[in-house]
Amino acid sequence: MSLVQGYSSDSESENDSVGKISDIILPSLPHATSNEITKTVSGKFQKEFIDPLRFEKNKRIHKDFLIGNEEDGITELKKRKIYESQKATKAKSKVLNIQKSKKGDPSKFDDDFNGYKGSWGSSSSSSSPEHDSNETNDNEEIIEGTPIINGIETENFDFKESSNYYGNKSKNYSIFDLPKDYQIRFATTIAGQKEYFVPKKLLSSYKAHESAVTSLQFLPNSGHLLLSSGNDCMVKLWSVTKPKTLIRDYHCHTRAVKHCSFNNDGHQFVSCSYDRTVKIWDTEIGEVSYKKRLNSNPNMATFVPNKPDEIMVALQSAKVEHLDSRTGETIQTYEHHQSAITWIEFLNNGNQFITASDDRTLKIWDIRINMPIKYIQDPKQQAMPIVKKHPTLPFFVGQSMDNQILVYSCKKGDKFKKNNQKSFSGHNNAAYAIGMGFTPDGKTIFSGDSNGFCYFWDWKTSKIVRKIKISDKVISCVDMHPLETSLVSMAGFDGNIYIYT
Incomplete structure (x- = not known):
């Protein structure tokens, strides 16, 4: 029994349960401000001053530690009740843990697979541990035959790829x-040995994908073929000399294709998707020569220059996986970013590379070494989702989220210093990963736009040479033909490909 100033404690009910006890021993409470013992007609009381919000919890503490006469068996009875109560609590917690999904790792916030979900994580539709794991909520869309890894449903890795040929x-x-x-x-003719010009008119446009186009690239060296990927899970190969002519399509993934790119000669290309796989394809035959399951969603994948059997994949888990397609093993994992890695760009013939990340930093690496040689960061610096190397000069540029393109030097003596005297602005790209590129001679830089334009700047003066209205939706993919002097392909969220000359 306890008496708390300002509150009653149902002393009659406590006396009935305990019986006749002359002396009551109470535990010392750290929050009490007085240990004064008061004698009354009915017994002894300890006067305590307790915060009102703590009253109910302290009352339970008194009850749990109440000690009586061993002869009356009250101590054993109390211990048994406490043990049974704790056992029931553990059983209830076990049931709740089964029903509730894990919160995940707080350090991996952007990783949908193992990342932090917090208190908004979904719970099981079952209220009992005997719930059949094969039963699903009516609102949940489950793909038949989908395996479950760490409690999260993933796409079937045994998906059968296919390809259709429509050419000669x-x-x-x-x-x-x-x-x-x-x-x-x-x-x-070799790319870059002649002067290139800004396009003026639309040559052709056609529906390439059912939804947004995610990447676009001309065939290296010759450029008579155009590779595109989209959110419709497809990769397609188009003829450039005969616009609107589909040469081959590739049914390559079970979810949206995030990125695809050719190797040095174009005989192979690599694709990555939100189904968490990366695959290497034979461009002409349409067969998969290598595929690997990833631990996180990829943002882009590319071949390592001059090493046709090695690829790198930028992941949302803030890592870059360096893979060998011959052995299937991981050569190196680069993991010093704090957020999703969005782009990889190679320097110095593939001996170094740049990584761009959502953590608003750029990092320069020596290949195969998991330690950056340069951190590019600034309190005012915004994220740069795409980085491009200048084709002829020792510079690279980053598409900054504050609606400008920043320039950095990659000369040996400059130590990748930012060029504060040169930048390109006028377009809108905030909140979107907008593609950009150079003409092969390096005299003109161009970029897409969130309002459907394509902008062209002169490299020397940083002034806008021309802007062309392409679409009413975002233009996120642009590429320049390696040989034609003014042929540019563009695509975006409307699923169309636009060829300007």
């Missing part, structure tokens, strides 16, 4: 054979 059916024909007009005009 001749036995002696190869998709890499140059058209006759290319053989005449570009027989001895």
Whole structure:
């Protein structure tokens, strides 16, 4: 029994349960401000001053530690009740842990697979531990045959890839054979050896994907083919000399394709998707030569220059996976970023590379070494989702989220210093990963726009040369033909491909 100033404690009910006790021993409470013992007609009382919000909890503490006469068996009875209560609490907690999904690792906030979900994590529809794990909520869309890893449903890794060919059916024909007009005009031409110009008019436009186009690239060296990927889980190969002509499609993933890119000669390309797989394809045959399950969603994948059997994948788990397609093993994991890595760009013939991240930093690495040689960060610096190397000069540029393109030097003596005297602005790219690029001669830089424009700047003066209205939706993918002097491909959220010349 306890008497708390200002509150009653139902002393009659406590006396009935305990019986006749002459002396009551109470535990010392750290929050009490007085240990004064008061004698009354009915017994002894300890006067305590307790915070009102703590009263109910302290009352339970008194009851749990109440000690009586061992002869009356009150101590054993009390211990038994406490033990049974704790056992019931543990059983209840076990049931709740089964029903409730894990909160995840707080250090991996952007990782949908193992990342932090917090108190908003979903709970099981069952209220009992005997709930059948095969039963699902009516509102949940579950893919048949989907495996479960760490309690999270993932796409079937055994998905059967396929490809359809729509080109010339001749036995002696190869998709890499140059058209006759290319053989005449570009027989001895190397990309970047002539002057390139800004396009003026629309050559053709066509529906390429059912939803947004996620990446776009001309075939290296010749450029007579165009590779595109989209949110419709497809990768497609188009003819440039015969616009709107589909050469081959690749049913490659079970979810939206995030990025795809050619190797040095274009005979292979790598694709990555939100189904957490990365795959290497034979461009002409349409068969998968390598695929790997990833631990996180990839943002982009690319071949390592001059090493056709090695690829790098930028992950949302703030890591870069360096993979060997011959052995299937991981060569190196680069993991010094704090948030999702969005882009990888190589420098110095592939001996170094840049990583861009949502943590608003750029990092420079020596290949195969998991330690950055340079951190590029500033309190005012915004995230740069895409970085591009200048084709002829020792510079690289970053598409900053504050609606400008920043320039950095990669000369040996400059130590990747920012060029504060040069930047490109006028377009809108905030909140979007907007693609950009250079003409092969390096004299012009161009970029997409969130309002559907394409902007062209002069590299020397940083002034806008031309802006072209392409679409009413975001233009997020742009690429320049390696040989044609003014041919640019553009695509975005409307699923169309636009060819300007």
